[in-house]
């Protein structure tokens with residue numbers, strides 16, 4: 114299948130590839146997907162005191178669309194508050210990257226990764242506040 | 244020598260027409276355009292003569308006893324349909340059992356599935372981890388209801404070459420017919436219908452540097468004489484086995500392609516094997532966690548099917564888009580299921596998702612091999628840097644122990 118230009122661009126020059134310290138109390142880590150399904154995404158956020166996402170990193174095992182979806186997701190959430198980031202929907206990613214129907218699950222995975230990273234961050238905060 | 248991009252390394256999917264083949268075909272589109280079935284004038288006779296010459300050349304490469312054993316079709320999918328359905332229908336009152344393998348091409352599997360709906364019983368033999376059928380399993384599966392055994396010569400994904408000679412001994416001894424989908428191995432590995440006791444063989448021109456859309460079914464006429472029920476009704480061409488005006492230029496090309504293979508096939512196969520090994524060794528000496536899928540020993544010379552652990556196949560194909568290859572990854576298929584062939588070998592889903600099939604052929608060069616090897620090594624390194632699984636693997640985490648959230 115032919116890829117959209119935006120998918121190719123992100124896959125060739127992925128933004129924010131890398132790892133944040135998962136033990137840092139200000140870092141939330143989301144790990145979604147499964148190797149057996151052919152896609153695994155890890156997305157991490159570092160949140161400032163003001164609730165704004167200062168940094169975001171990802172690593173993805175998956176097709177070009179999965180890599181592009183996670184790259185785009187990190188780009189979008191940086192500088193947003195966690196509430197704003199949580200509002201990102203997979204259809205936004207589908208539209209931005211022109212993903213075909215068979216690749217929609219790659220965008221779903223990216224949305225799940227954002228939500229899962231935020232949930233992890235919140236859990237850490239709650240535990241700290243106990 | 245400068246190489247032209249993209250590099251074609253997908254010779255299992257199809258092959259370019261050899262210029263020598265094309266040259267022989269061309270007059271049959273224009274001045275020698277006759278219908279081979281026209282008996283009343285020179286145009287028809289010329290076409291018929293060309294068809295008969297092609298039949299001889301093809302029969303010779305198959306090791307057939309007579310050119311009358313060749314039935315032209317539109318390709319191997321049709322040949323296989325004719326072979327399996329034709330035998331099933333003709334011999335229906337003698338039995339209802341067919342034996343095949345889990346590794347077959349869809350043209351065999353789906354034909355068998357249709358017969359299953361019609362009341363036939365099909366045994367799908369398993370294969371070893373190496374992707375090979377055990378002839379003993381064939382022997383054990385034969386019952387007094389068995390009409391036909393259909394086992395491919397060489398697999399299109401992993402290139403494994405089946406022990407047809409041993410299987411043919413068994414089927415002959417038990418009086419069961421043997422069909423083989425010989426598409427991938429014909430002209431490239433040892434194959435001889437006579438010595439191997441093959442009764443029906445499906446072949447196609449476009450995998451051996453001939454044109455697309457023409458194939459043949461070899462149907463044994465002597466010891467035993469195999470009978471078929473035609474699947475396409477009409478003017479009774481091809482001795483009533485396959486109606487329809489013959490595609491004369493394509494058949495001429497098919498004949499020439501076989502003739503070239505008959506004289507050059509052996510040398511070509513050893514040249515391709517050398518290149519394939521060069522590719523394999525360059526890649527495996529520079530990358531770890533790379534696995535060969537399918538038997539190393541019993542393998543098509545041009546096939547290299549590798550799994551690059553921790554890298555997803557389609558992502559890798561995109562990264563190496565300057566080379567045309569294919570992947571067993573689910574992401575490349577509409578069904579999102581990884582390759583059933585790799586599954587049948589017991590390759591885990593993770594590694595099945597990470598597989599790439601390289602297919603080398605007549606026009607592959609050493610420069611291309613070196614280019615592809617370097618590209619693959621670079622991109623796999625890069626994708627692994629981007630892979631959470633690679634990172635976990637290097638931290639010593641057992642990926643099987645992780646509670647994955649499958650979706």
Ligand SMILES: Cc1ncc(COP(=O)(O)O)c(C=O)c1O
Pocket residue numbers: 255256317318319320321348350395397398399424426427446447448458
């Ligand atoms: C093993 C095998 N069998 C059958 C076929 C089908 O051949 P054709 O394209 O001539 O129908 C192919 C190729 O597509 C093949 O690889």
Ligand code: FES
Pocket residue numbers: 150151152174175176177178179215216218219573574
């Ligand atoms: S990762 Fe499989 S389709 Fe995207």
